[in-house]
Amino acid sequence: MADVALRKVVKRYDDVEAVRGIDLDIADHEFIVLVGPSGCGKSTTLRMIAGLEDISDGDIMIGGDVVNDVPPKDRDIAMVFQNYALYPHMTVAENMSFGLRLKHYPKAEIKARVTEAARLLDITDLIDRKPKQLSGGQRQRVAMGRAIVRNPKVFLFDEPLSNLDAKLRVQMRIEIKKVHQKVRTTTVYVTHDQVEAMTLADRVVVMNKGRIEQIGTPNELYHKPATRFVAGFIGSPAMNFIPCRLEDVGGTLQIRLTDRIAFPLPPARAARYNALPRTDKLLLGLRPEHLTESHAHLEPGVETFDTVLDVTEPMGMETLVYFGLDGTPVCGRVNPNAGAKDGAPMRLAMDLNNMHLLNEETGVVL
Amino acid sequence: MADVVVGQASVTRSTGVRKRSSLRNAVKHKSTVAFLMTLPLIVLIAVLVLYPAVYSLHLATLSKSMTKFVGLGNFQFLFKRETFWLVVEQSCIFAITAVIFKALIGFIVAHFVHNIPAKGQRKWRGMLLVPWVIPPAMSTLAWLWLFDPSYSAFNYTLSFLNIGPVPWLGEASWARFSVILVNIWIGAPFFMIMYLAALKSVPDQLYEAAAIDGANWWQRIWYVTLPMMRNIIAITTLFSLIVTFANFDIVRILTAGGPLDQTHIFATWAFKVGIEGSDIPLGASVSLFMFPILAIAAIFILRDINKRGNEA
Numbered sequence: 001m002a003d004v005a006l007r008k009v010v011k012r013y014d015d016v017e018a019v020r021g022i023d024l025d026i027a028d029h030e031f032i033v034l035v036g037p038s039g040c041g042k043s044t045t046l047r048m049i050a051g052l053e054d055i056s057d058g059d060i061m062i063g064g065d066v067v068n069d070v071p072p073k074d075r076d077i078a079m080v081f082q083n084y085a086l087y088p089h090m091t092v093a094e095n096m097s098f099g100l101r102l103k104h105y106p107k108a109e110i111k112a113r114v115t116e117a118a119r120l121l122d123i124t125d126l127i128d129r130k131p132k133q134l135s136g137g138q139r140q141r142v143a144m145g146r147a148i149v150r151n152p153k154v155f156l157f158d159e160p161l162s163n164l165d166a167k168l169r170v171q172m173r174i175e176i177k178k179v180h181q182k183v184r185t186t187t188v189y190v191t192h193d194q195v196e197a198m199t200l201a202d203r204v205v206v207m208n209k210g211r212i213e214q215i216g217t218p219n220e221l222y223h224k225p226a227t228r229f230v231a232g233f234i235g236s237p238a239m240n241f242i243p244c245r246l247e248d249v250g251g252t253l254q255i256r257l258t259d260r261i262a263f264p265l266p267p268a269r270a271a272r273y274n275a276l277p278r279t280d281k282l283l284l285g286l287r288p289e290h291l292t293e294s295h296a297h298l299e300p301g302v303e304t305f306d307t308v309l310d311v312t313e314p315m316g317m318e319t320l321v322y323f324g325l326d327g328t329p330v331c332g333r334v335n336p337n338a339g340a341k342d343g344a345p346m347r348l349a350m351d352l353n354n355m356h357l358l359n360e361e362t363g364v365v366l
Numbered sequence: 367m368a369d370v371v372v373g374q375a376s377v378t379r380s381t382g383v384r385k386r387s388s389l390r391n392a393v394k395h396k397s398t399v400a401f402l403m404t405l406p407l408i409v410l411i412a413v414l415v416l417y418p419a420v421y422s423l424h425l426a427t428l429s430k431s432m433t434k435f436v437g438l439g440n441f442q443f444l445f446k447r448e449t450f451w452l453v454v455e456q457s458c459i460f461a462i463t464a465v466i467f468k469a470l471i472g473f474i475v476a477h478f479v480h481n482i483p484a485k486g487q488r489k490w491r492g493m494l495l496v497p498w499v500i501p502p503a504m505s506t507l508a509w510l511w512l513f514d515p516s517y518s519a520f521n522y523t524l525s526f527l528n529i530g531p532v533p534w535l536g537e538a539s540w541a542r543f544s545v546i547l548v549n550i551w552i553g554a555p556f557f558m559i560m561y562l563a564a565l566k567s568v569p570d571q572l573y574e575a576a577a578i579d580g581a582n583w584w585q586r587i588w589y590v591t592l593p594m595m596r597n598i599i600a601i602t603t604l605f606s607l608i609v610t611f612a613n614f615d616i617v618r619i620l621t622a623g624g625p626l627d628q629t630h631i632f633a634t635w636a637f638k639v640g641i642e643g644s645d646i647p648l649g650a651s652v653s654l655f656m657f658p659i660l661a662i663a664a665i666f667i668l669r670d671i672n673k674r675g676n677e678a
Binding site: 050051052071072073077078079081083085086087088089098099102103146150 | 571574578581585590593
C-alpha cells in the first residue's frame with residue numbers, strides 16, 4: 001500500500017491537451033474518486049497512473065518513487081476495467097491467478113489468495129466457470145477479485161459499474177465500499193456518476209476540461225462548492241442558478257431576483273457579501289431542497305413568494321416542482337402532501353441561509 | 367337440408383384453418399424455414415459437387431476401358447506402385463510444410479500490419495494481398511521465369527555472390543522446395559488477412575489487463591492473442607490444408623510433376639494418369655485418396671472448435 005502523488009501532470013495528444021497540469025495528493029488507504037463529464041480527462045489521468053498512457057509532462061509518484069517511465073507491470077497496481085477485460089478462455093480461478101502465475105508465486109500461495117478473494121467477493125461457487133457463463137455483476141466481482149489477489153499498492157477502477165443495470169449498480173457500489181473497508185488499499189476510482197462519487201469517496205476530485213475544479217469530501221463539495229461547475233455537477237436535481245443583483249434598501253442588503261421578488265439577506269450572509277460591488281452580475285445558487293412549500297412558522301432567513309407551477313413530478317417521498325422566475329427555470333422540492341399541481345399557483349419558501357452567490361462571468365462562488 | 371349445407375361449409379372452413387395453422391406451425395419452426403431458404407444452395411451443391419463425387423466413386427470401380435466392373439482393383443493396383451507412395455509422401459510434405467509456413471508468415475506479417483497506424487495500413491494491406499489476388503496460373507508463370515536455370519533473375523543475382531547456378535526445378539529437392547515456396551508466396555496473404563481480422567477483434571483492454579498483470583510481449587501473445595485467435599487459426603488452417611492438398615496449378619506449371627515424378631501431388635498425378643495416360647478410372651481412384659486424409663484432419667480440427675465454442 002502506498003500514497004500516490006501527481007505533480008503538474010500534463011497529457012497532450014497532438015495539439016489537444018487532455019489533461020492540463022493537475023496536482024493531486026492521495027494518502028495511503030484513501031478512496032479517491034475522479035468525477036466529471038465525459039472528455040474531462042479523468043480516465044486519461046487514471047490510465048497515466050496505471051502506466052497505460054505516457055505522460056507528456058510532470059511527475060507521477062507511487063509510494064514516493066517517480067514512476068513516469070516504469071511500465072505498468074512494475075508499478076504494483078491493479079486495475080478494474082469498465083468492460084471487465086476478463087480473459088475469456090480462462091476460468092474464474094485462472095483469471096484471478098494470472099498475474100500471480102506470471103510472477104511464479106508458489107502454487108499453495110496462489111490457491112490461498114484466490115480462495116480468500118473469492119470468499120471475500122462471494123464467488124467461491126463460480127471459481128471453475130468461464131466468464132461467458134457469468135452475469136455482468138459476477139464478472140465485475142471476478143475483475144475485482146483479480147485485482148485483490150495481487151495485493152497491490154494501488155487499486156484503479158475505470159468506470160467499473162457503467163455496464164451494469166441500475167439496481168445492480170447500487171448493490172455493487174456497496175460491495176466495493178465493503179471490500180475497501182476490509183482491504184484498505186489506496187484506491188483511485190473514475191466515474192461520471194456523481195452519486196457513485198459521493199457515496200464511495202473519502203475525497204472527490206471534480207474534473208472539467210482537463211483541470212481539477214475542486215477536491216474535497218463529498219459533504220464539502222455539496223455544501224461548499226468552489227465553482228459554478230462543481231455546484232451544478234454535484235447533486236441531483238442540480239442546483240438552481242437564478243440571475244440576481246444586490247441592492248441596499250434602508251440600510252439592509254437585499255437580493256433582487258425579479259422586479260417583483262426581492263428579499264433581505266440574513267445577517268450572516270449580508271456581512272459576507274456586503275463588500276461586493278452592487279453592479280456585478282451575480283447568480284443565486286440554491287439547491288432544490290432549499291425551495292420548499294411555505295409553513296406557518298418560518299425560520300429567520302426563510303422568505304416566501306408566490307409563483308405558478310409549470311410542471312410537478314411526484315417522486316413518492318417528495319414532489320419536484322418546476323416554475324420560472326423571469327424566464328429562468330427553477331426546481332423546488334416540496335412535501336407530497338403540500339398540494340402541488342401542474343399549472344396551479346403555490347406559495348414557496350426560499351431558505352437563504354443555505355444560499356450561494358456566484359459571479360456570473362467567472363463562475364466563482366463568492 | 368339447411369343443416370347439412372351449414373355442416374359442409376363448416377367442415378371446409380375447418381380444413382382451411384387446419385391447413386393454414388399447419389403452415390404457420392411449419393413456419394414457426396425456424397429450422398424448416400432455414401432449410402427452405404438454403405435449399406437452392408443445397409441443390410446447387412448436389413449438382414456440382416455430389417454428382418461428380420458419386421460419379422468418380424463409380425468411375426474408380428471400372429476397368430481402364432471403362433467397360434468392366436473391377437471393384438477395388440484399381441486401388442489394389444495403386445498400392446503396389448512405388449510412384450503412388452511417393453505421391454502420398456510428397457502431397458503430405460507439400461501441404462503440411464506449406465500450411466505451417468503460410469500460417470507462421472501470415473501471423474508475423476499480420477502483427478506488423480496491425481501495428482501500422484490506421485492511415486498507412488490500408489496501403490500495406492492492399493499491397494500484401496497482391497500475391498493472393500493474382501490468378502495463380504499467371505503468377506506461377508512469372509515464378510517459372512524466375513526459376514529458369516540459365517537466364518533467371520534468381521540465378522543471375524546469385525552469380526554475383528559466386529553461388530549457383532541453382533537447379534531450382536531441375537533437381538528433386540530443389541524442385542520440392544520451389545513448389546512449396548511459390549505456394550507459400552501465394553497463400554500467406556490469405557492467412558495474413560484472416561489473422562489481421564482476428565487481431566482487430568481482440569479488445570485492447572485485454573492487452574492492457576495483461577500488461578498490468580505483468581505479462582511481457584511474448585506472454586501477451588501466448589496467453590492473450592493466440593487463445594483469442596484459436597478458432598480462426600483452426601478454421602484457416604483446415605481451409606488452407608484442403609486447398610493446398612488439392613493444389614494443381616503450381617506444380618503443373620512449374621514442374622509438371624518432374625523431375626522423375628518427384629514433385630507430383632495427388633491432383634497432378636491424377637491428371638497425368640487419368641487424362642494424359644488415358645486411364646480415367648485409375649485417375650479417379652488417385653483423386654479419391656485425398657478424401658479420407660482430409661476428412662480425418664477436418665474431424666480433428668473442427669472437433670476442437672466445437673469444444674471451445676462456448677468460450678468467447
